[in-house]
Amino acid sequence: MSDILSKTEEYVTELLTNELDKNFLYHNLRHTQRVVKSTKELLDNFDLKAKEREAIHLAAWLHDTGYTKGIAEHEKNSCAIAKEFLTERNYDTEGVQLVCSLIMATMRTHSPKNLLEEIIRDADSSHLGQSSYVQTSEMLREELSLLGVAEFNQKQWRKANIKMFQTEHRFYTDYARENWQSGKDSNLKKLVKARKKQQKTFRKEALKVKLKNNSPERGIQTMYRVTMRNHLKLSDIADTKANILLSVNAIIISLLLTNLIPKLDNPSNDYLIYPTGIFVLFSVASMIMSVLATRPNITSGEFNKEDVKNKKVNLLFFGNFHKMKLPDYEWAMQELIKDQSYLYSNLTKDLYFLGVVLNTKYKLLRWTYTIFMIGMILSVIAFFVALKFYGPERALIELPT
Template identity: 55%
Template structure:
């Protein structure tokens, strides 16, 4: 028997190594060895004849070899393979029939009828009662995915395994019931616990999402944040535009003072006095309005407790507290934070007065651009008239 088992092991290893596709990451030689090992456990604790042991071991080695020909009806393919092997080794026909019967009994929809069938069936499903059940189960799930037979999610696979362990599987031998059933129950318990945790987690996330949807807090905060950012950007843009006008007009005045005025004393250039004066005046006025648009307004920097309690002061604006001692400012901030509506009211005031300042900036900036544009037009026209009618 030992010699036959060595031949069977070598034959199966060579067959699976050469012909089994790589995407069989569960039903491979490792699985076969596990089944043989589990079978040996049962054999060692069961009264069996040498003939029965031999039939069982051969069945275990060959029970999944049919996968080399595909998943469809692989048990029958395994029977054909083992028949060929045993006939080549002059194995008795009676034993071949028993081996084939054992292999066919590993079909999950077949109920084992005799002792040998029950033993091979328990050995094939022994991973249900082993501590490596989770690992083996995950390999089987991935095998289905790699072969595009079925892509189960972890949740779906867990549900299938729970149903399988509770309704679809049972151990038949005394050894399996005594030694593997407790671990099977433990594996089932762990699956159920994970399912509960997953369900609780999903319920929690669903409740959080519901609370988030129903509560306007986040939307309100986002509204204030985005609006404030937009207003600050607009303020920066206004300051940039004012600085551009300041720079341009300063350059114009510098050019007039350095290059043109020194030449106006000559009789030949007297016709340029008025156009130069017009350009200078408009540039100076533009500079004045540009400065006004960027000039900060100075406030008192103080507040009273009555103003805070009556919500008449915006404690978030620096111009209202920069002269106050820290203790009073700290008290005012805490007083504001005690009432959520007061916080929103302070933010609203801050936003409103920022808008008022922006309006003033852009109003002065618009006037500055009009003055600058008018100055350029009038000055150019004056220079044209001066050159056309008053030269010499």
Template identity: 55%
Template sequence: MTKSLIEDTQEYVFNLLTEKLPNTFIYHNYTHTERVLRSTRELIENSEISNEEAKILELTALLHDIGYTVSTENHEEEGVKLAKVFLKEKGVEERIIKSVMDCILATKFDKEPTNKLEEIIRDADASHFGKKYFNEASEFLRKELELRGIKNYTPAEWRAENINVLTEHSFYTEYALKNWQPRKEKNLAKLMGKKKKRKKKLDVEKLKAKYKAQYKNESPERGVQTFYRTALRNHIKLSDIADTKANILLSVNAIIISVVLANLISKLDTNPYLTWPTIIFLSFCVISMVLSIIATRPNVTSGEFTKEDVKNQEVNLSFFGNFHKMELKEFEWAIGEMVKDKDYIYKALTKDLYFLGKVLERKYRLLRITYTVFMIGIIISLISFAIAVKDNPNVNIKDVLPETSTETSYFTPKKTKENRFMI
């Protein structure tokens, strides 16, 4: 009969929790009920109790959480009501029903057990404290509290809550104290270790943040670095722009000179009045090219330094021109000496910035002169060509312009069958 009653109770509890328990109960569900039942049977096997007491404990383990299907508050009292109705329908004796009801109420965490049966069911209900799956069960409970809207714990808050619960909890039965208590203490030690490690990490982060804020407020280090980085980047960009402008002017003048040499020079024998305009034009182009080349021509320094220069902080190791002839070991030593002194690094960057500025000033000054010469040369050349043509009224324009074809020119239309009659 006992086995039949237990099986009926299992079926009843399974159907009840499956049908009426919300999906948010991911901890207090039938899985938890089965876990408590297994722990109860483990305690029964290792305790001296009667068959009737064993039946009371198994029924309690199955029925202790069915009150959650009615209300989340005071679920023990609601569970007692449902258990009483079910057990009466099954024809269970009143004294057994009374004992089951008392044991269900004894599962309240803030209530002390008053007899051996209540001690066993309390230990079975809290058996996960002393099991390897404690962390898993604990996370399911935390998620359930979040899903039910009771409280949303952070990992650190939940760890502290578990430490408090495990510290305040105590097993009652001799078997639980011998077999589950060591594992509970191990679980508690792990939690405390994680808390200590987390606290140490937070302390380090707070200390870092404190010193970082203090260092940031007391020292302009970050602002200085930003200044040097921005200034050097801008100087390099300006240098690239200057080189691009010089290259453009070189290309334009090279094309002009090629065209003049190929077409205009050959006309000077028959058109001597174009000699001086051509010379003027070519002279200005050549001068523009020379100035462009001078503006972009690199200036390489000696590439050597002495140890005294490094010790006296007189050499700028950030520029290749100061070390390209040195041996690797000497250069590594010099860099090692420089990085030891923050002031030396800033001094080197300052020198680099200064001399970059000097180079830029020279480039842009020469480029300004070059573009001015090119502009004036174009104007003077056009004027000289105009004067030369004006002073020679009998000039045939076809003799001046380059030949493109024996039958076609820029000013004479190509003769076709149609326009031959017009002529």
């Protein structure tokens, strides 16, 4: 390696390491080193003058130094940096001009005019034929995003890359076409395959969504599921309310049995018999009604094959099959699954009879609360009347003197 090349390598390495924005994930020292390596590989297969070989090497090292001053017109900035660096080291003017022309040849819009420009262009785009292209390309996409140049999602970036492969890029030198084109074609195939796979997946998902939204089956299933859930919630609420009344009345009766009723043996407390009786009577009635509201009803639990064939039995309610043998029930369920109308009929029956049970529960519950409320009111009135007109003080007044 000549003295100027070693100095250039040292200079570019220090410049890109210390002064380049860290958001340049692609256009950085690694990219420059990759271009230099590809340049050497190309030059080994061409018989060029020593001065030309040196100029291409220098251009490969210096072609992206302009990114240290920003993205805009980075080729011109690279050229300016190269001129300043080479001039300070007394590099000949003709050589400086050649290096700058090669740097400017790396512009995407530039068409190579000679072999030297073709070599630097092929070296600069050699990554398109390498197996690491996918990772390299992803770094460029991320770089564009971080620098605020452009935002691409995976689909858009893949489309842009395919377009670039097919219409915007080509290798110019014979060596690049013979050795790197196959890798480029392989990468293009991967991109196209990934696009087709994504399109196929997208179509499948779109079809699923369309079928899901347009299928009447989904609407029917949702209707049954929501209605069943609402029925079960109402049943739970009814049971909870009945249990509350049952517990309250049980506590009331327990207190009466332990505190009030034993005192009724005393003749002076006779005036409390009727109020206490009313209180106990209505409390017991409320308890009985609460029990009736929560008491389960169990049906026969059996059916025969004729009932299934004639679609007379609801196989979804446990009360209709709990006494059946497992093989008979499995057969019946298979028959149910085969016939969609029978299945919906069973679901409808299940909802209907659950609604009937709910109606019974809520009627009993309404009467229970009514009885409890009336009992409480009458009991309070009775105790008040008994204490006012028949209490201990009244009894003492009526005793003979």
